[in-house]
Amino acid sequence: MRIGVVTFPGSLDDHDARRAVDLCGGESVALWHRDADLRGVDAVVIPGGFSYGDYLRAGAISRFAPVMTEVIRAAAGGMPVLGICNGFQILCESHLLPGAMIQNDHRTFICRDQRLRVESTATAWTSQFEQGEEITIVLKNQDGQFVADEPTLDRLEGEGRVAFRYLGENPNGSYRDIAGITDERGTVVGLMPHPEHCVETGFGPSLDGRRFFTSVIERVVSA
Template sequence: MKVGVVTFPGSLDDVDAQRAVRLGGHEAVALWHGDHDLRGVDAIVLPGGFSYGDYLRCGAISRFSPVMTEVVEAAGRGMPVLGICNGFQILCESHLLPGALIRNQRQKFLCVDQRLRIESTRTPWTAAYAEGQEVVIALKNGEGSFVADEETLDRLEGEGQVVARYLGDNPNGSLRDIAGISNERGNVVGLMPHPEHSVEELCGTGTDGLGFFALATLATEVFA
């Protein structure tokens, strides 16, 4: 598969995401925020970082980038899209996912090895895991607290759209310990932890994040 990784001004983890895609067995394609061409990719990753310096709100400017017009349309057709950290924020700002990410409860940037539980495997990004599987993945954010109204939270829980949940101490105050969610169709996933930093034994937290880049089951076959 060809997996596009979008670079915005201020992206920090785009190269890391490209490497993770390759380690997952796929071709990484660099996409630029100012382009309307998705270059024939089969899936898209919006990486972490501080796009446009996090001015206004995290992801608030990036949602208007030319490439996001194409990403929104592709997601509507069922293309798998993964937003990591800042990418998660962009997906929420683009209304591809509900809710919002706000300042951490303790008002500090954090960087930790975080335990997670995979709650849903019905997305192409989590199909390589087992439901209920516990993993350790790097987490680093300053605005990582997921919030939504109670009705939205109940719907996410009831429809199985909570993809991953924090275990142990809640690191950033996310409601209901939510670390990642999907849209109703399951092809769009937002994840606050950084699986691209957990794909090698040599550095990071090990290889627990590699499953997010396996894309073991094509969305067009199962999730469309």
């Protein structure tokens, strides 16, 4: 199974994401922000970093990159897409996911191991988790506060589209402790923590990140 990982100017976790894909049994494919062809991939990961320097607003410029035109089209057709950190911001800016990401409420960068609760296993990227399971994933962000209006938050809750929730102290002020969400079909998922840093023994606090990638591989192969 081929999983594309997009590199924008300013991406810094793209190599980690490609390594995670390969370690978990997939074949990673490098995609460049100027590509107008997804090269036959079966899924896409939009990694973390500071695309285009976040000069306008985190993810706002990336939304207009040629590759995102293709990602948006593929997502509409049901292709699984995972946005991690800056990737989550880009998915919100692209309107593939609702809400927005703004600066952390404490106005500082944060880097730590973060406990999460799995709220939904009904997505292409979370099917190998258990509902309500507690996992630990690396978190590092400056613009990690997920915000949305009350009707949007109620809809996400009511439709079971909150994928992950922060446990313990809320690290960035995200509304309702939301760490990750999914679209209506469960194929597009965005989250702030970094599963690609939790796939290899001796690197990161756990191996909990592996199941993001093995979940989507299983989903596509069995489709």
